[in-house]
Amino acid sequence: MVEEMKALMERAGAVEVRKVLHFGSLNNVMMSVFGRSYEFGEGCENDGEAHELEELVSEGYELLGIFNWSDHFPLLGLLDLQGVRKRCKKLVAKVNVFVGKIIEEHRVKRVVGADHESGDFVDVLLDLEKENRLSDSDMIAVLWEMIFRGTDTVAILLEWILARMVLHPDIQAKAQSEIDTVVGTGNRSVSDSDLPTFPTSMP
Template sequence: MSSGIGLFVLPDDSSSTLLSIQLFLFLAILTAVFRFWLVPGGLAWALSKAKTGAPIPGPSGFPLIGLIFTFMSSLTHRKLANLSQTLKAVPLMAFSVGFTRFVISSDPGSAKDILSSSAFADRPIKESAYELLFNRAMGFAPFGEYWRELRRISATYMFCPKKIACAEGFRKNICHQMITQVRTQMDLKGDVEIKQVLHYGSLNNMMMTVFGKYYDFGENGDGLELEGFVSEGYKLLGTFNWSDHFPILGWLDVQGVRRRSRKLVSKVDGFVRKIIDDHSMVTDQDNNHGYFVDVLLDLERENKITRSDMVVVLWLAVIVSVAVMIIVYVLNGCGFAYDNQGHLVRGKLLVVECGLGCRCPPSCRNRVSQKGLRYMFEVFRSIETGWGVKSLDLIQVGSFICEYVGIVLTKRQSPDILNEWRR
């Protein structure tokens, strides 16, 4: 008979306590992560103290970073629209990028309410916009008395019909020069970069309107410095800056946005101030052609605006105006939607015309439907199809006829409607 020894080891109290603490911390962290991550909209909305009533539906995204990868790829707007349809959050969808809350609308009605409400007038200031001093310009300034004053100045002295009509002469000259550039490039190279021609033409249009000065963007022209400023400003405003969404990265300036913005501001400030000083030296009223810079100088003498505000307002007027003209061109498929007679160049599902953001005159070839009816029509009633409209004039192919508002019927609804019309 063999003998054995049984050994029983009791756990140490200190080790058991340490294990319990670690397990508790792990469960607490895990609970917190799921608590904030699984909230509709993600981390930023979970940390928000704003009371929105029922939560806005939206994806949680990745932990901490949210939907950041959506903004780092192309066609971001389409991806967000598809996501809102998948989640059935077309009117409003919430999501997070880092610690920044986002809310988007893919519904025209909701978007209209947002754009027309003063409650949404303030926009978050990007670091690049703040460093470029655009927080003091109308596009980025907070809604209030200062913003309303800037809007009044722009609407009264820059966008009014009288100023637009007075600038028609030099706009025609710029158009003729653009046509000459296209013809010259075709003769030399056989192809034309229309975007560049449009960019230079629209930039000169605004420089004449704002400063009364024309620039040459040729190889050794005096406009190369200006074009460099504008291009760098677009790049900085369009750069996805991690510091805007992760405050801790703002101290490091990983992408160099702050450094590049401050460097550009110093150059632009000297460039614009020199033009302002040149205009301020003109004391003879006969030599004052009423350019926008002259208007702002008069307001400065009345202590209604400071010199620093003038620099920002003038510079942003140039950048925004050029962007509006290029956007309309691109939305029309990088081509003109109408010919000189107002006929569609080619059939398109969507045509974008010039609007309030453009400084073109009413005679602009990209303003057709806004002019209303140009043909005679007669409303009549048919026995077979009900009420209808017919033309009394000969209408050419591609001509604008009229605005029509109707209803979209399904195959199931159409017989009932037709029977009702025949009564």
């Protein structure tokens, strides 16, 4: 994400931080859940699966936040005047196909003897014992919930942190100083192994 922001600044002189964080968070969740990485944003329109995924997530968030008269007047739900129910059914069908295809790909890899120990959450669900094993519909629901709930929550939190640091240059300077002390001033990025050496609190 840092490199992408740098490239956007050099190319356009401005960065839409929320969009970069959204795509980065979505990609991170996809790595954990499905064990695959996607390219989002400008210049990646040819990646059909990534484009479809982004459309599904965006549609879900839009439906979640839309003002629906049926929520306040239940009788209107029968008429579906705003088409919310129709859009929800259409989204569910698309999600079932998208996620179901990835689950099936994991199953095929196991059958043909390919290395399936990628450590993603699909493998965890497929490895459940018979008495705890989920149906395909339940697996799709769990996996989609992780993707849907785990994307913008992280992105919004990171955006809020960045905004607060912009408003408080002293905190930003202290954070930069700590990073320079632990990581150095070279091109190396912060890694998980560096975390124990950072101060545990910041006044």
